[in-house]
Amino acid sequence: MTQKDIAAFLGVHKATYASWERGQDLFPLKRLLELSNYYQVSLDYIIGLTDTKAYEDLKPNIDTVRLQERLRTIRKENNYTQEKLADILNTTHSAISTYENGRLGIPLIILYQMCQMFHVSMDYLLGRTNHKYPEKELVSQIN
Numbered sequence: 001m002t003q004k005d006i007a008a009f010l011g012v013h014k015a016t017y018a019s020w021e022r023g024q025d026l027f028p029l030k031r032l033l034e035l036s037n038y039y040q041v042s043l044d045y046i047i048g049l050t051d052t053k054a055y056e057d058l059k060p061n062i063d064t065v066r067l068q069e070r071l072r073t074i075r076k077e078n079n080y081t082q083e084k085l086a087d088i089l090n091t092t093h094s095a096i097s098t099y100e101n102g103r104l105g106i107p108l109i110i111l112y113q114m115c116q117m118f119h120v121s122m123d124y125l126l127g128r129t130n131h132k133y134p135e136k137e138l139v140s141q142i143n
Helices: 005-011 014-022 028-039 066-077 080-089 093-101 108-116
Strands: none
Touching: 005 014, 005 028, 014 093, 028 108, 066 108, 080 093
């Protein structure tokens, strides 16, 4: 497929898609999910967290209730307060609280950083699979 074809599928301008593909702008989570479903691969595969293309239990949609639970659980399992996590992710305590309580959608960049930091699957956090850990070894880019 060409950039024009993918942009048309996503309902965006070719220049918008091209900027996402080049890394000049961040993919919105919604659009990345659409690509994941179109290509029938996991988000983990698309963003490079695993070499496994898809999980056998991969669901097409985000489970917002599981997302809230899993964000909170993964933070607590790693002994982080909302304040400490917010400092590391360069955001606010109230933002972390709103993600965990479902009052605000989590931006892809924050979700990606949490996946790297905690070595956890993005599809797992989003409630799309029960595979908690990607199969590929990650090197955290967050100190």
